[in-house]
Amino acid sequence: MNTLIVTGGSIDYKFACEYLKKYTWDYVVCADAGMKFCHTAGIQPDLILGDFDSVDDASYTYFKKTCPERMEQFPTHKDETDTELALLRAIAAGADAVTMIGATGTRIDHLLGNIQMLKLALDRGVSCQIVDAHNRIRMVDGQIMLQKSDQFGKFVSLIPFTPEVTGITLKGFAYEVENFTLVSGIARGVSNELEAETASITCQNGILLVIESRD
Amino acid sequence: MNTLIVTGGSIDYKFACEYLKKYTWDYVVCADAGMKFCHTAGIQPDLILGDFDSVDDASYTYFKKTCPERMEQFPTHKDETDTELALLRAIAAGADAVTMIGATGTRIDHLLGNIQMLKLALDRGVSCQIVDAHNRIRMVDGQIMLQKSDQFGKFVSLIPFTPEVTGITLKGFAYEVENFTLVSGIARGVSNELEAETASITCQNGILLVIESRD
Numbered sequence: 001m002n003t004l005i006v007t008g009g010s011i012d013y014k015f016a017c018e019y020l021k022k023y024t025w026d027y028v029v030c031a032d033a034g035m036k037f038c039h040t041a042g043i044q045p046d047l048i049l050g051d052f053d054s055v056d057d058a059s060y061t062y063f064k065k066t067c068p069e070r071m072e073q074f075p076t077h078k079d080e081t082d083t084e085l086a087l088l089r090a091i092a093a094g095a096d097a098v099t100m101i102g103a104t105g106t107r108i109d110h111l112l113g114n115i116q117m118l119k120l121a122l123d124r125g126v127s128c129q130i131v132d133a134h135n136r137i138r139m140v141d142g143q144i145m146l147q148k149s150d151q152f153g154k155f156v157s158l159i160p161f162t163p164e165v166t167g168i169t170l171k172g173f174a175y176e177v178e179n180f181t182l183v184s185g186i187a188r189g190v191s192n193e194l195e196a197e198t199a200s201i202t203c204q205n206g207i208l209l210v211i212e213s214r215d
Numbered sequence: 216m217n218t219l220i221v222t223g224g225s226i227d228y229k230f231a232c233e234y235l236k237k238y239t240w241d242y243v244v245c246a247d248a249g250m251k252f253c254h255t256a257g258i259q260p261d262l263i264l265g266d267f268d269s270v271d272d273a274s275y276t277y278f279k280k281t282c283p284e285r286m287e288q289f290p291t292h293k294d295e296t297d298t299e300l301a302l303l304r305a306i307a308a309g310a311d312a313v314t315m316i317g318a319t320g321t322r323i324d325h326l327l328g329n330i331q332m333l334k335l336a337l338d339r340g341v342s343c344q345i346v347d348a349h350n351r352i353r354m355v356d357g358q359i360m361l362q363k364s365d366q367f368g369k370f371v372s373l374i375p376f377t378p379e380v381t382g383i384t385l386k387g388f389a390y391e392v393e394n395f396t397l398v399s400g401i402a403r404g405v406s407n408e409l410e411a412e413t414a415s416i417t418c419q420n421g422i423l424l425v426i427e428s429r430d
Contacts, residue, residue, distance in 0.1 A: 106349040109372030109426040113402035134321040157324030187328035211324040
């Protein structure tokens, strides 16, 4: 079940509308202020949740009127972030692939909290990615294949999510390595580029963040 | 030695100029495209380094004319990022406190690479922070004190940088915890707020990212 989570960070409307049209979304969860994008873009979410403390009135009123049965309000003082609740609900509903938009923006604590959600998904065997106009962020603890024809951006960067990631082998890249180790505290995997039509990133132990980006 | 590193991400000029005026900078390192901000803001760096492949012509020409002896060019195909080179040079020059501006922006791989630099500094006993108009990001493996009067933003978020951070005790916060454990894959430390005039964050094992932010 290909699931979309729209959460409350910045969303580049033009990019997002074009990106979303390329795929089929079986289930859409909207977290809190993500309502504004859904409202404007004409998306009717299957589930809308959050504490609704950062939503604009027009979007809230619209969804409250058109689909109150799909809205679930949580207390403001709760342990989970709205994105965490959205992801847990998506997984409970049967999501096996999740794309998050609105998960980036000016608040870096929100971004890093959302990147933690990639680990939550990984632990549950769910493929998850964060996408914005400049980046596609995924988390890998085994192997991932990249197609040049389907690339998100020019650059492919690897950041160790665990303190050490061993046995990294890159094939089909401008800078190839075999059985390489990345440790936190260096930035050795930034701005690599694909060369072959099909490239692969493999790691033996640890978890990598794979970020495809464009300027 | 209070050191400033200006690197090539997005810089909010108004914020940065006001922020930089509040402090005395003993040593300024400019990395690559950071030259544009230095040029515009009238900052004469002590050292300018990078591969100079993403600098605008006017800034490059200005510094090449006024202080060529301070410029050090590196090959485009190098292992280190420009920010990493700048930090290593700053530490070698005797920096014990480093502030980075231009370390954030649309490229999330760059941001995460720069966050890795906080670990590089921590390993060398150097206090380091990344600052932009919305965030101050620091890394803690022991204790940090926060003064309400000197707060960067309304929110204080804690993100585990290592897979597990144990013995977390928060004093002076709206949500206080004692001997708490944060693990990656949840977002339990996002958007706390200071209540007391002086607050403290302590952790026993592991490394925390402490992010003060404002919307």
